[in-house]
């Protein structure tokens with residue numbers, strides 16, 4: 001239990017946030033499939049990415065980590081070994097879905113399990129297309145849920161249209177395609193984050209992106225390639241919103257990843273009237289990065305729907321909190337994917353913000369939030385969901401009353417130094 005009392009919630013100063021979670025996972029995975037030694041800098045040492053490291057160590061890859069620097073020494077895909085024990089995926093959906101694509105094509109047997117939250121999350125979205133490629137997978141409810149066993153085998157390529165907006169599904173199928181003779185194609189209705197495509201190219205894969213259609217030519221070897229991970233915009237989002245809604249704030253967040261498939265939070269902040277500026281855009285290893293400066297301002301409601309949703313999918317909890325401080329009614333639609341995250345984030349956001357005094361209601365695919373409301377203290381729970389925990393911590397800045405947060409430890413999944421950074425911005 002953490003007691004959150006910040007008498008002056010005003011934020012100021014300059015920080016950088018830890019490395020991007022999606023990019024950190026992929027760096028470990030692709031380096032493990034590549035021959036040679038890869039150095040990864042600004043790696044996110046969050047629990048989810050450590051689960052990915054452990055999975056590849058269990059397959060014999062030499063991985064050494066010194067804080068946020070990681071070295072991966074691999075003999076390529078043919079150097080991988082059968083793990084002797086079941087692989088623990090912890091809380092990480094990304095590790096689960098991407099790894100299943102890889103393991104399905106390796107000549108070994110694997111057993112995968114996760115924590116209580118991951119065990120409830122749907123895996124059939126990835127096991128179904130993999131089974132169409134010939135994967136031998138079994139798990140609870142016919143492979144819908146973990147624990148799952150995989151007997152790796154030779155797969156056949158597939159031309160797959162993803163039925164849901166999911167970069168994890170797209171990536172899992174492309175990774176199975178990477179290890180399969182022939183051309184595998186994935187088509188999406190709406191473009192989701194494209195870190196897999198960008199980074200596989202950097203490691204030498206033959207991958208072609210044509211709008212929302214991605215094709216990969218299987219069994220081309222990957223070669224080691226150093227990766228500098230940009231700051232995670234999904235982590236930065238908590239402070240960008242905090243500085244916007246807390247009067248008198250002004251902050252700069254340096255070296256944030258601004259990949260257009262991830263930067264929807266900037267569009268939402270601008271749409272709602274935030275005082276935000278992006279400075280010094282530059283490219284680092286195929287990913288755009290820059291510094292973001294935000295000053296507090298009055299904000300208005302917005303209707304947030306359609307193609308922007310995958311570009312803000314992990315930021316919706318903090319956007320919902322922002323909407324409680326906007327004039328007017330904010331409507332978030334087309335976000336049914338929120339129901340399949342670490343918690344059902346439509347229900348967990350609505351119940352938590354309601355407990356703090358917000359006027360918010362759930363819909364089938366989103367939420368309706370009436371602003372502007374004065375929030376108050378209460379005893380709250382993260383429900384074991386890191387993004388709900390961080391949303392509550394930012395909400396606590398809006399009231400002088402005591403907010404208690406149960407189960408705050410889960411924040412280490414994506415942002416182990418969150419409270420240090422918050423304290424630095426508050427005490428400046």
Ligand SMILES: O=C(O)C1=C[C@@H](OP(=O)(O)O)[C@@H](O)[C@H](O)C1
Pocket residue numbers: 021022023093094165166167168169171193313314337
């Ligand atoms: O590919 C990734 O790294 C991720 C994709 C998204 O999940 P979905 O693919 O389930 O939308 C996102 O919510 C998750 O935090 C990370």
Ligand SMILES: C=C(OP(=O)(O)O)C(=O)O
Pocket residue numbers: 021048091092093094095314341342387414
């Ligand atoms: C949904 C998330 O991650 P994952 O699916 O990898 O558990 C998240 O980080 O918000």
